[in-house]
Amino acid sequence: MAISSRKVKNRRNAEGVLTGKPGTVYDVYIKYMTNGERKTYGKRGFPTKAQAEKHEAEMKVKLEKPSYTPLLVMNGKQTVKEYMEDWVEKHGKANLRPSTLYGYRGYIKNHIVPYIGSVPINQVTGAMLDDLFSKLYAKGLSHSSVRYTQRILSVAMEHARKYRYIEYNPARDIITKFGKHGKTPDPYTVEQMQLFMANTYGTEWEMSVMLGGMYGLRRSEILGLRWRNVDFENKTFSVIEQLPFKVPPKTNIIKEFAPPKSHGRILPITDTTMQYFLRQFENQQKQKKLLKSAGQEYYDNDLVVSRPDGAPLNASRLSSNFGKVLVKFDMPHIRFHDLRHTAATNMYQLTGDFYSVGEILGHTLKGVGMTLGISSNLEAVTAQYVDVRLERKQTVLETYHNALHMEKSEQKKEKPIAKASRDMEL
Structure with a gap:
């Protein structure tokens, strides 16, 4: 087991947001045995050594469990745009009404892809999503529309977690509060x-x-x-x-x-x-x-x-x-x-x-x-x-x-x- 460091031209900060500045990132590599075979697990690009060490410790416990299934690393490297567009077609056609599917496509195209579409799904963080919601509010989007964007992201990322594309659902780590804003018109007496x-x-x-x-x-x-x-x-x-x-x-x-x-x-x-x-x-x-x-x-x-x-x-x-x-x-x-x-x-x-x-x-x-x-x-x-x-x-x-x-x-x-x-x- 080892943690290695390397230099990059565009380093992410502790929240996972690109800074545009060079710096050092840390990669985790773990060798383990499963079913009598030697395998290697790796995850790259941690902004701090502390985060890398924490991840190493967590993965050590998981990998020692026979039931653990390693992440499908290649799928985790998909961008948000690639994953969301593929997900909405596969998930939507099987589970959503035509009107709901139409709405999902529009929200993904207009409110998600322009902001985080190029980010690999395994690098999306709660801070990125909070920043996304803040920008949507600043753009003039209604509270219900921003809340609906969060809901779509949450469902999509939860499916990615279940598919083992990512370790955790970043939509669960947001700090944006989505209490009821605005007043629904009172029904007629x-x-x-x-x-x-x-x-x-x-x-x-x-x-x-x-x-x-x-x-x-x-x-x-x-x-x-x-x-x-x-x-x-x-x-x-x-x-x-x-x-x-x-x-x-x-x-x-x-x-x-x-x-x-x-x-x-x-x-x-x-x-x-x-x-x-x-x-x-x-x-x-x-x-x-x-x-x-x-x-x-x-x-x-x-x-x-x-x-x-x-x-x-x-x-x-x-x-x-x-x-x-x-x-x-x-x-x-x-x-x-x-x-x-x-x-x-x-x-x-x-x-x-x-x-x-x-x-x-x-x-x-x-x-x-x-x-x-x-x-x-x-x-x-x-x-x-x-x-x-x-x-x-x-x-x-x-x-x-x-x-x-x-x-x-x-x-x-x-x-x-x-x-x-x-x-x-x-």
Whole structure:
């Protein structure tokens, strides 16, 4: 066993950051026996002799254990760029949803590779990552984006550790604190939701706002809901598919829909919401007839929410135009996704039925708890609801929907309903 020193032109400091100055580094070489064979382990480039000696002592213990597997040195020499790009393709295609994979690729390309892409993965340190996060903040990146960058790095480096490319996960050694920064918009109260429903009543936003704010459907689930999955006779609809991720611009026909994020669910159509479904169906039939009479093509995707010609709505523009609608009606700012939070919060506050709300949303219990800010014992909260049946969902939804519409006639008298708007023509 030996530690040797050598001169380099660009020495790293104690934190592993290149200084641009010449200096001395230390290399560790260990000879050991395994299965009757002589082998050599080595690691180069320690900035101080103390670090080299510490590593030598740790490796001596590990190498004497029969179960120890030496690091795959060549793979550890990959740069962060090489490793991350290869990792996201192999890991992502097998384990991530298309939208998540798309996001990972973008974060790696824009927020990781430009800063530490050329560094070998076995030389990445916690200090380097803290410096990376500091630069991202200085660049103007939001707290949630920097936190997401850290999450991607942490997962990727943990996989490299398990593959034996590196000894430890440097993302565990960071000192950057990622507490909750910024305030998520408060969901609308029942009264605010009543006002918003009154304002969008009779407009092209009506159905989207109803499905998001009264049932808590996700944006992609709303845009991917088809009439074939609406059962008027049994007063239910099934959330079993959604609009595919990244529909190309000017797409008129959706040939294949994607499965929903959850495993799918059947939801009751209450007496309150039945009028919305029937009115939407009737309006679409009239649009279809008028377009054909005018010699225009109608793209029959069977969508419940669509453009006037039946083509799918653009999801991103839906979200961006949603903000304009709020400004128009002088409503507090929320994101379109916060309609889902609104439905979850109001249903829970009115019924206290945590588990049924989760089933209606197609959400994990942990996810619902985070949305509602509940930190109680989930087993105790949900013990009486082992199997949430359609009747229970009906009770929860009717309680909420009736609360929204109990003073509907008075609202119409106090505030005139807005005329049909074309804000939603995306």
